[in-house]
Amino acid sequence: MVMEAGYNPQWMFYEPLFNGASASFIDGVEHDPDSVPADAVFVGKAIDHAIESNSTHVWFNLVFDGAYTPFLQILTQPWSSILSKAWCNSLGRANWDGNWGNYTGWIAYHLPETPPLDDPVPAMMGTGPFIFGNLDTVLQYWNVNRFTNYWRGWGDGSPVNDYGIGWPALGGSKPAGYVDHYVLTWAYDWNARSTKFLNGEVDFCAVPAQYQDSVIGQPGIRCMDNLPSLSVTAFLYQFILNATSPYGPILPAGTFDESGVPSDFFGNASWGVHVRKAFSYAIDYEAYLATLSPYAGSSASHPPTVILPVLPHYSPSVSGYYFDLNKTVEELQQVPGLWNTGFTIKFPYNVGSLPDRQEPYEQMSQAINSLNPKFHCSALGLDWQSYMAAINSKWLPAYKVGWLADYPDPHDFAYPYYYSSGAYAKRQGYSNPTMDTLIDQGIGQSGYDEREAAYAGVQQLVIDDCPSTALLTTSNRHFERTWVCGWYYNPAYPGVYAANLWKWYYTPQAQLDIVNGTTANLLPYDVNYDGKVNMYDIGAAAASFGAIYGPPTSPRWMCRCDFNNDRKIDMKDIGGVAKNFGKTSSAWTPSP
DSSP, rough: OOSOOOOOOTHHHHHHHSSBBBBTTTTTTOOOTTHHHHHHHEEEHHHHHHHEEEEEEEEEOOSGGGGHHHHHHHHSSSSGOOHHHHHHHTTSSSSOOOTTTTTTTGGGGGGGEEEEEEGSSSOOOSSSEEEOOOOOOTEEEEEEETTTOOOTOOOOOSOTTTTTEEEEEOOTTTOOOOOOOOEEEEOOOHHHHHHHHHSSSBBOOOGGGGGGGHTTTEEEEEHHHHHOOOEEEEEOOOOSOOTTTTTTEEOOOOOOOTOOOOOOTTOOOTTHHHHHHHHHHHHHHHHHHHHHHHTTOOOOOOOOSSSOSTTOOOOOOOOOOOOOOOHHHHHHTTTHHHHHHEEEEEEEEESSSGGGTTTTHHHHHHHHTTOOTTTEEEEEEEEEHHHHHHHHTTOEEEEEEEEEEHHHHHHHHHHHHSSSHHHHHHHHHHHOHHHHHHHHHHHOOOOOOHHHHHHHHOOOOOOOOOSSSEEEBBBEEEEEEETTOOOOOOTOSSSSGGGGEEEOOOOGGGSSSTTTTTTEEEOOTTTTSSSSSOOHHHHHHTTTTTTBOOOOTTTOOOOGTTTTTTSSSSSHHHHHHHHHTOGGGOOOOOOO
């Protein structure tokens, strides 16, 4: 929090500890710690007193009760990694010893032009299961090596320990070991990357949405589908348009003319809400999702608000916007003078390789235009740099933006989209004191029922006020080689937990003709290869009943009991043993 360099996650500490967003904004008050000595002392004392420690513990003094709920989630993320102060100072880059003194010296380390641990090259340390190996920005890769003395231990093939480390005991069979060397590269385009993936040269691969159908079902490839996402895209309305916009003309506030739109077209305090609702009803959400289906499969959905169904305190009773041009007409006719005068408006979008870039701009424009010959809406493609510059200049009447969760709590979505000082709401000029109060209540209370009521109010007010309309959320897909074991999904963490991984080239031994290189096995239901199917085999299959190969692999999994090789042990396997009970290898004739 002292360094607070650039765009960073420190705001997630400033909020629960100071009810603020940065060293310059604490408890609703602006500060200038870099120029005003009194502010430097105030902010320095605030940081120093918010976090305390002794030889065995660290504790945080939260500014309000409700901060406790998401704060625990914040502490589990990578931005809460613990670094050794002595190690940091040993680099000779930022030699502050942590002594607050007169509470002004810390300013010398505030907002450095380059973060000290990145200057001149990145330096890394930590307490994790892997040791940093190498970062090569020319060849575009980094790698790490397994730390055998990891404080949580690694296990020895026994069942998973209390820390989640250790692979299951798999019927006496275990993999050769954990991952000793882990490499991540971004050096290859899709053609090269897909070739390596399909050839088995890499274990994981990022598959772009438009190419996923060409990979799904390929030999040796596993796709895990419908993994819940903590991301959402919404259509935001600009409440006050900059009159200098080159995508105009932008007329004076409250002025209607067929040639353009007033600067407060979407933000007028009296009738702007009707314009916002009208355009929200003009979006064909189902058609939009259908356009994305070749790239997002069947996983895309249209949520009522940005508080997603997978989050706590989602309110299923709140209905969002839907495609209904009759509603669009009703809303536009409630704007005095607009229907008979008309308007002209352009919706720039950033040009990309997928059709969702121009959708729903084109569909919505055509729908609005069909209602009245005096309505003139159009879509206009821009490159990314021009598009972002136009958003920041308040030149765009509406635009799409997405949000990926920092932590899985409704506050992390409600605040940026709907709070007056939130990242998106502030940029679009949306401010509603009632909304701010509800969001404050949601984060300011620790009781589940109290938070539930607050966020139900937030979601309903979003529909009533319509500062934006949620477009879509999608599920994710994960692709890996079938020999990979131990991967699991955390929607709040986009990376891979390498410490859990191993490889296992799976072949059910009971279907092999040769065991240990010499013994013929002509009795597939003979689990222990003793030449007969008996109670031992039934007992082994029963003990593994319900186990699956995974992922994740069930602790009771025994590959020799999966007689039909369907990667699960069920009644088909037990029934097969029972049907062949009493047979011996000399009496068995294998089928072709």
